[in-house]
Amino acid sequence: MTEMHLRDALDTLKSTGVRITPQRHAILEFLIQSMIHPTADDIYRALEGKFPNMSVATVYNNLRVFKEIGLVKELTYGDSSSRFDFVTNDHYHIICDSCGKIVDFHYPGLDEVEHLASHVTGFQVNTHRMEIYGTCPTCIPQVTKV
Amino acid sequence: MTEMHLRDALDTLKSTGVRITPQRHAILEFLIQSMIHPTADDIYRALEGKFPNMSVATVYNNLRVFKEIGLVKELTYGDSSSRFDFVTNDHYHIICDSCGKIVDFHYPGLDEVEHLASHVTGFQVNTHRMEIYGTCPTCIPQVTKV
DNA sequence: TATACTAATTATAACAATTATAAAGTAAGA
DNA sequence: TCTTACTTTATAATTGTTATAATTAGTATA
Numbered sequence: 001m002t003e004m005h006l007r008d009a010l011d012t013l014k015s016t017g018v019r020i021t022p023q024r025h026a027i028l029e030f031l032i033q034s035m036i037h038p039t040a041d042d043i044y045r046a047l048e049g050k051f052p053n054m055s056v057a058t059v060y061n062n063l064r065v066f067k068e069i070g071l072v073k074e075l076t077y078g079d080s081s082s083r084f085d086f087v088t089n090d091h092y093h094i095i096c097d098s099c100g101k102i103v104d105f106h107y108p109g110l111d112e113v114e115h116l117a118s119h120v121t122g123f124q125v126n127t128h129r130m131e132i133y134g135t136c137p138t139c140i141p142q143v144t145k146v
Numbered sequence: 147m148t149e150m151h152l153r154d155a156l157d158t159l160k161s162t163g164v165r166i167t168p169q170r171h172a173i174l175e176f177l178i179q180s181m182i183h184p185t186a187d188d189i190y191r192a193l194e195g196k197f198p199n200m201s202v203a204t205v206y207n208n209l210r211v212f213k214e215i216g217l218v219k220e221l222t223y224g225d226s227s228s229r230f231d232f233v234t235n236d237h238y239h240i241i242c243d244s245c246g247k248i249v250d251f252h253y254p255g256l257d258e259v260e261h262l263a264s265h266v267t268g269f270q271v272n273t274h275r276m277e278i279y280g281t282c283p284t285c286i287p288q289v290t291k292v
Numbered sequence: 293t294a295t296a297c298t299a300a301t302t303a304t305a306a307c308a309a310t311t312a313t314a315a316a317g318t319a320a321g322a
Numbered sequence: 323t324c325t326t327a328c329t330t331t332a333t334a335a336t337t338g339t340t341a342t343a344a345t346t347a348g349t350a351t352a
Contacts, residue, residue: 019347019348019349020348021347021348039338040339041338042340056338056339057339057340057341060338060339060340063338064340080337080338081337081338082324082338082339
């Protein structure tokens with residue numbers, strides 16, 4: 001699973017003429033196998049064992065590159081720093097207001113909203129984003145108790 | 147229309163025990179009558195004529211207060227700074243990728259998504275956000291032309 | 293395989309949005 | 323009016339992100 005995604009991602013790099021460096025390889029690998037929708041800093045700290053000299057700028061630069069070629073999505077929630085998500089099939093996120101955990105879920109039918117929005121506003125629609133906020137099962141007891 | 151919203155908003159302040167200061171009054175008034183979903187800095191600059199000594203911190207503090215009592219929503223898109231939106235009835239935003247314009251539109255049926263998400267993930271759902279991205283009618287000619 | 297060219301990385305500085313702090317000022321109830 | 327707790331102000335600090343310039347390293351080509 002991870003290997004397949006990684007191989008696909010590296011192919012995408014090759015076919016778009018983006019050089020495959022050890023840092024890029026490692027960042028992609030981490031993004032793919034990570035389930036935590038990491039921040040740039042998460043990635044930086046996760047890889048500083050393997051690349052003691054890597055600069056934060058490298059992380060940001062490459063995340064920008066990955067975004068440009070469509071491998072990665074940037075998630076900007078209310079909190080200070082962006083999170084990054086390796087793009088597989090379309091999914092949405094549900095976020096715990098209490099502990100911040102992000103869980104993926106899938107919902108097929110949001111194309112209709114795009115059509116309506118396009119019709120009402122005259123925009124040419126490209127894409128959309130949606131997030132749901134709530135309390136995760138782990139946090140419900142704490143939040144509910146008086 | 148503006149007056150009504152403003153009166154309601156001031157009532158909300160009173161009933162939640164938040165003091166009504168001239169700065170708060172002006173920030174709310176600006177948020178309500180402004181159609182541009184302003185940034186904190188937009189607000190600050192819009193009011194520096196009326197309040198030459200107002201501090202940016204005041205703007206941020208009060209936007210936080212307004213958010214806490216539900217008068218205002220913070221919109222965090224990809225770009226650097228947050229935008230703020232006075233909460234009236236539920237609406238969504240469609241954003242032009244080319245010029246950044248934000249247009250409101252209304253769509254009733256997203257409760258179903260909340261239910262499904264709740265069912266699949268076990269979360270207790272509070273709210274959601276959605277934005278649509280595309281090209282606005284004004285920008286379509288520029289983007290389309292070869 | 294060696295060479296050369298171009299792009300990527302690093303280290304650092306700069307920047308910009310936001311938040312923290314402490315002192316001075318003020319809204320609103322007694 | 324007086325008092326007190328909350329707000330504002332001014333400023334400094336913090337933090338996430340980007341720009342710069344020099345060094346390093348992929349990759350195509352011979």
